[in-house]
Structure formats: structure tokens, C-alpha cells
Amino acid sequence: MSTGAQFGYLIAAICFILALKGLSAPKTARYGNWAGAAGAVIAVAVTLSVGHLQHLGLILGAVAVGAVIGVPAATRVKMTAMPQLVAIFNGVGGGAAALVALIEFLTVASQSSKIAMGDQAATVFTVLVGSVSFAGSMVTFAKLQELMTTRPVVLPAGRWISGAVFVAAVGLAVAGLPVRSTGLLVTLLLVSLGLGVLFVLPVGGADVPIVISLLNAFTGLTVAASGYVLGNTLLIVAGTLVGASGTILTRLMAAAMGRPLTGILFGAFRASVAGPAAAAQNRPVRSGTPEDIAILLGYARKVIVVPGYGLAVAQGQHTIRELADLLTARGVKVAYGIHPVAGRMPGHMNVLLAEANVPYESLLEMDEANMELSSADVALVVGANDVVNPAARTSPGAPIYGMPILNVDSAAAVVFCKRSLRPGFAGIENELLYDPKTTLLFGDAKESLSKVVAAVKAL
Amino acid sequence: MANQIGGMGLLTIFVLAVFVGFEVVSKVSSTLHTPLMSGANAIHGVVLVGAILITGVSSGPAQITLGLIAIVLGTVNMVGGFVVTDRMLRMFSARRGEERR
Numbered sequence: 001m002s003t004g005a006q007f008g009y010l011i012a013a014i015c016f017i018l019a020l021k022g023l024s025a026p027k028t029a030r031y032g033n034w035a036g037a038a039g040a041v042i043a044v045a046v047t048l049s050v051g052h053l054q055h056l057g058l059i060l061g062a063v064a065v066g067a068v069i070g071v072p073a074a075t076r077v078k079m080t081a082m083p084q085l086v087a088i089f090n091g092v093g094g095g096a097a098a099l100v101a102l103i104e105f106l107t108v109a110s111q112s113s114k115i116a117m118g119d120q121a122a123t124v125f126t127v128l129v130g131s132v133s134f135a136g137s138m139v140t141f142a143k144l145q146e147l148m149t150t151r152p153v154v155l156p157a158g159r160w161i162s163g164a165v166f167v168a169a170v171g172l173a174v175a176g177l178p179v180r181s182t183g184l185l186v187t188l189l190l191v192s193l194g195l196g197v198l199f200v201l202p203v204g205g206a207d208v209p210i211v212i213s214l215l216n217a218f219t220g221l222t223v224a225a226s227g228y229v230l231g232n233t234l235l236i237v238a239g240t241l242v243g244a245s246g247t248i249l250t251r252l253m254a255a256a257m258g259r260p261l262t263g264i265l266f267g268a269f270r271a272s273v274a275g276p277a278a279a280a281q282n283r284p285v286r287s288g289t290p291e292d293i294a295i296l297l298g299y300a301r302k303v304i305v306v307p308g309y310g311l312a313v314a315q316g317q318h319t320i321r322e323l324a325d326l327l328t329a330r331g332v333k334v335a336y337g338i339h340p341v342a343g344r345m346p347g348h349m350n351v352l353l354a355e356a357n358v359p360y361e362s363l364l365e366m367d368e369a370n371m372e373l374s375s376a377d378v379a380l381v382v383g384a385n386d387v388v389n390p391a392a393r394t395s396p397g398a399p400i401y402g403m404p405i406l407n408v409d410s411a412a413a414v415v416f417c418k419r420s421l422r423p424g425f426a427g428i429e430n431e432l433l434y435d436p437k438t439t440l441l442f443g444d445a446k447e448s449l450s451k452v453v454a455a456v457k458a459l
Numbered sequence: 460m461a462n463q464i465g466g467m468g469l470l471t472i473f474v475l476a477v478f479v480g481f482e483v484v485s486k487v488s489s490t491l492h493t494p495l496m497s498g499a500n501a502i503h504g505v506v507l508v509g510a511i512l513i514t515g516v517s518s519g520p521a522q523i524t525l526g527l528i529a530i531v532l533g534t535v536n537m538v539g540g541f542v543v544t545d546r547m548l549r550m551f552s553a554r555r556g557e558e559r560r
Contacts, residue, residue, distance in 0.1 A: 012505075016502050016505075017479060017483060019498060019502060020480070020483045020484055020495075020498070020499060020502070021483045023484075023491065023494060023495045023498045023499075023544075024483065024484050024486065024487045024491065024495060025491075026488065026490065026491060026551065029491060029494055029495075029548050029551065030545070030548040030549070030551075032498065033494070033498050033501075033541060033544045033545050033548055034545075036498055036501060036502050036541060037501075037541040037545075039502075039505075040501070040502075040504065040505060040507075040537050040541065043505055043508050044507060044508060044511070047508045047511050047512060048511065052515070052516075053511070053512075053514075053515030053516070054515055054516065054517075054518075055514060055515060055517075055523060056515070058514075058523070058527055059511055059514055059515060059527070059530060061527075062514075062527040062528075062530035062531050062534070063507075063511075063530060063531075063534050065531050065534070066507075066530065066531040066532070066533065066534020066535045066538065067534055067538050069531070069534075069535050069539075070534060070535040070536075070537075070538040070539030070540075070542070071538055071539065071542055073535075073539055074538075074539040074540075074542035074543035074546065075542060075543075075546065077543065079546075079547075082493075082497075082543065082547070083493075085539070085543060086496065086497050086500055086540075086543070089500055089501070089504070089535065089536050089539050089540050089543070090500050090503075090536070092532040092533075092535050092536050093500070093503050093504055093506055093532070093533065093536035093537075095529075095532050096506045096507070096510055096529040096530075096532035096533040096536065097506045097509070099510070099525050099526070099528060099529035099532070100506060100509045100510050100513050100526075100529050102525065103513050103514075103517060103522045103525050103526055103529070104513055106519075106521065106522055107513070107516070107517060107522060110519075116466075118466040212496070213492075213496050216496055216499060216500050216503075219500075219503050220499070220502075220503045222506075223503045223505065223506045223509075224473060224476075226506060226509050227469075227509065228466075228469050228473070230509050230512060230513065231464065231469065232508065232509060232512065233464065233469070233472055234505065234508060235505060235506065235508060235509050236469060236472050236473050236476065237472060237476045238502055238503065238505040239503055239505070239506070240472075240473050240476035240477055240480060241476055241479060241480040241483075241499075241502065242480070242499045242500075242502050242503040243477070243480065244476070244477045244478075244479070244480025244481050245480040245481070245483060245484040245495075245499055246496070246499055247481075248480075248481055248484050248485065249484060249487070249492065249495060249496055249499070252487060252489075252492065253492055256489050256492075340489035340492070345492070345493045345496070346489050346492035346493055346496075347489055347490045347491060347492040347493035347494065348493050350490045350493075350551075351493060351494075351547050351550055351551075354550035354551050355550050365488075365489070365490075
């Protein structure tokens with residue numbers, strides 16, 4: 001490859017580093033993303049122009065097909081469904097890397113018989129981890145899209161099956177090192193796909209975002225390994241950057257949920273106990289009419305809104321903002337308490353509320369929100385459940401035990417806007433629903449909020 | 460193909476990149492976790508470059524077919540990733556713009 005091309009790749013690598021740096025700070029985030037896109041354009045342009053490429057027409061056609069699929073998907077997806085889309089994008093990336101390694105293997109196999117150990121190791125690594133990432137991402141997609149249950153799927157003897165498949169995959173990978181057998185590599189690919197599925201199945205719904213982040217790091221490393229196979233420095237740098245930063249990010253996310261990573265990945269195996277769920281069905285709850293809620297809110301001094309995924313699903317962001325504006329006009333102090341993992345991914349809720357033009361300064365991060373909650377008259381919980389569930393503090397057996405939560409129970413009164421008494425994404429009963437100071441407002445978040453808005457206007 | 464710089468050189472680049480990767484995202488507010496993950500996700504779409512290079516030197520229908528599939532997948536990853544990240548970030552900056560006014 002020419003020096004010019006190498007230089008182009010260096011520029012692209014610098015762009016990627018600046019992109020990650022930029023994305024880490026709110027002011028520069030958008031520029032960061034543009035820097036990344038610029039790097040990508042440079043990298044592809046350089047690759048296409050170094051010449052010596054056959055099948056150029058087919059290649060450009062395939063790029064066009066990819067763009068025609070990717071761009072509309074990215075521009076049309078609802079913001080609530082974004083985590084799924086990121087999971088798919090991540091999966092196809094891992095799949096692409098595995099295919100690249102496979103093709104290089106086939107090509108080299110047909111040309112020479114000499115085996116370079118480093119290349120071979122990188123090839124099996126790419127095929128193994130890339131396939132795990134692909135299959136795992138597809139299962140996370142199915143979970144987030146609710147094509148399958150969001151609860152942990154624990155197969156009978158699941159730990160042994162997963163263990164056996166893992167050993168089989170590693171065994172095949174090691175066996176594949178000294179020999180050049182296409183059959184072996186394809187078998188490895190298939191077994192790794194199975195491993196990816198088994199890896200994600202036992203992960204509970206609320207932890208899925210962390211798994212996406214982890215698989216994202218996996219794909220990064222896969223891309224780096226495929227870069228080693230191809231002797232391409234850009235792939236190594238870009239893939240490694242994502243692998244390393246993705247690992248850090250995964251740890252940050254896990255820390256935000258107060259859970260060790262191993263607990264998330266293997267937690268379902270031990271915590272398959274359903275917790276205090278079952279018996280609770282017929283306990284009394286206090287439900288209120290929109291008018292009751294309006295009086296409660298309208299004469300409060302301080303209201304903290306705790307929005308959750310249910311709000312976003314009902315597209316109620318704009319209604320909640322209308323309600324907040326009305327209350328503010330009446331002299332009520334209104335702020336939003338945002339749990340780091342509110343929604344389906346860390347930071348997801350901030351994106352959703354931004355979409356509804358909620359002022360930035362009224363969004364409180366968790367510590368701040370908890371301070372405000374203790375002096376609040378009403379905590380209005382809309383479509384959230386797990387992130388306010390006191391079981392995280394009080395019941396060591398619960399899957400979310402140890403997760404930092406918003407202490408809405410420290411407010412003088414709590415209003416829950418919920419569709420039903422059904423437990424949240426993590427599948428755990430919330431004791432707070434039965435607390436005497438809690439009032440429930442059943443129904444679709446947007447509909448019931450509109451009724452409350454009307455009732456506040458009538459006060 | 461791996462021998463222009465040599466295995467050791469590539470390994471050196473890898474190790475240094477690990478440190479850079481750790482360093483650049485050591486402090487991130489949780490607000491930005493989602494866009495950062497999405498942006499990093501788009502960056503590994505650069506596997507497209509590998510897919511193009513390998514397809515461009517392939518012969519044989521199996522390799523070319525697999526290569527073209529890899530190119531489609533890589534493009535979806537890269538292009539879709541940057542577009543969806545920009546969409547998320549646009550919402551943050553649009554709001555900031557309003558505050559200034």
C-alpha cells in the first residue's frame with residue numbers, strides 16, 4: 001500500500017480519536033461525531049482510490065445497498081426504539097468482521113500452505129468473537145423489541161450447556177490454530193453463533209443495555225483482530241479504540257447501576273428466584289382520579305417528576321412538559337429526576353426529553369434529585385418502575401439489589417402513573433405501589449396526563 | 460498481507476491504541492453514555508474498509524459473495540451509526556440553541 005494511502009489512514013485514525021474525545025463532553029459531542037464521520041469518509045475514499053481493486057462496480061453497488069438500508073433505518077427509527085437499532089448496527093459490524101477474516105482465510109488457503117501463527121490466531125479470534133457479537137446482538141434486539149420475553153431465560157442446566165458450548169468454541173479455536181481447515185473454521189463460526197445466543201439469553205431485561213455496550217467493545221476488538229489479519233493499521237487503531245473505550249463505558253454503565261459486571265452476565269443463574277412477586281396480586285392499592293392528582297400537584301410547593309420508559313412509549317414527553325409549564329405558572333417548583341438508566345439505555349431519557357424541549361437546567365442527575373426529593377411534596381412517577389423500586393435498597397434477594405435508585409419514597413407523597421400493576425422491565429414487584437402515601441393513576445401515560453392537565457387548568 | 464509492518468509492529472500499534480482508548484473516555488457524564496456508545500459503534504463500522512480491500516482482491520464466487528455481504532453489513536454499521544448518533548446529539552444542541560435566544 002502506498003505511503004499516500006497510509007497517510008490517509010493516519011488522518012482517519014486521528015479523526016476517530018478526536019471523535020471519541022469529543023463525544024465525551026456535552027459541548028463538543030456533535031463535532032466529535034462529525035469528526036468520526038469525516039474519518040470514515042476519508043478511510044473509504046482512500047481505500048477506493050488506492051486502485052488495484054477488482055470488482056469495483058460490485059463493491060460500489062454493495063456500499064450503495066448498505067447506505068440505502070442504513071440511512072432510512074437511522075433517520076426513521078423512533079427515539080424509543082433506538083437501543084434496538086444500535087444493537088443491530090453493532091451486530092452487523094461484528095458479522096462483517098467475521099466474514100472478512102473468513103474470506104482472507106479462504107484466499108490465503110488457496111494460495112499457500114505456510115501458516116503464520118499470528119495471522120491464524122487473529123483469524124480464529126475474529127471468527128469466534130465476531131460471531132458471538134453478531135448472534136448476541138440479535139438476541140438483545142429481540143429482547144428490546146419484545147419479540148421474546150425480557151426476563152432472563154434460564155434453560156434447565158443452562159450453566160452447563162453454556163459452559164460446554166464455550167469449551168467447544170475455545171477447543172475448536174485452539175484446534176484451528178495449527179491446521180488450515182475450512183471445515184473447522186466454519187464449525188467454529190456456527191458454534192460461536194450458538195455461544196452468542198446462550199451468552200445473552202440469561203441476561204435480564206434491565207441489564208440488556210450494558211450487554212449491548214459490552215458486545216460493542218467485543219466488535220471493536222474483532223475489527224482490530226481482522227485488521228491484524230489484513231495487515232491494516234487503521235482497522236487495528238479504530239477497532240482497538242472502540243474495544244478499549246467500550247470496555248470503560250461498560251464499566252461506567254454497570255457502576256451507574258451499582259452492579260458488578262459478572263453479576264449482570266451470570267446473575268440470572270443464581271437469582272432465578274422470582275423474589276417477593278407472586279403473592280402480592282390482590283393487595284389493596286389506592287388509586288386516584290385525574291382531579292385528585294391535579295389538586296395534589298396544583299397545591300404543592302415542589303414536585304419532582306420521575307420519567308421512565310413508559311412515558312416515552314406513550315409519547316407523553318410533550319404532555320408532561322405541558323403539565324410542568326402549567327404547574328410552574330402556578331408557582332410550583334418543578335424539576336425532573338433522571339435516573340442514569342431511565343429508559344432503556346444510559347442517557348436515553350435525556351435524549352427523549354430533549355426531543356420534547358424540556359429545559360436542560362430542570363433535569364436533575366440522580367444525587368441532586370435525591371436531595372430535592374427529600375424536601376419535595378409530590379414525586380410524580382410516570383412510566384418508571386425499577387429505577388424507583390425500594391427493593392434495590394431493602395431486599396438483598398432481588399435482582400436489582402444494590403442498584404442506586406431515585407428515593408421517591410422520601411417525598412411526602414408519591415403519584416404513580418402506570419398502565420397496570422404489572423412489574424417493570426426487570427420483572428420485580430414494587431412495594432412502593434402499596435404504600436399508604438402512594439396514589440396510583442391507571443392508564444396510558446399520555447392520556448392520563450392530558451386529563452391531569454385539563455384538571456389543573458380547571459383548578 | 461500482514462507483513463508490511465510486521466506482526467510486532469502491528470502488536471505495538473494495538474497496545475498503544477488500548478491506552479489511548481482508555482484515556483479518551485475516562486470521564487463521561489451519564490447523559491452522554493448513549494450517544495458515546497452509538498458513536499463508538501459507528502467507528503467500528505470502519506471494518507467496511509477491510510471488507511472492500513478483501514473483496515477487491517478476491518476471486519471465486521464464494522469469496523466475492525461473502526465479501527459483498529460484508530460490505531453491505533459494514534456500510535449499514537458505519538453510515539447508520541453516524542446518522543443515528545447525529546440525530547441524538549442534534550436534540551441536545553437544538554435545545555441549547557434555544558436557551559441562548
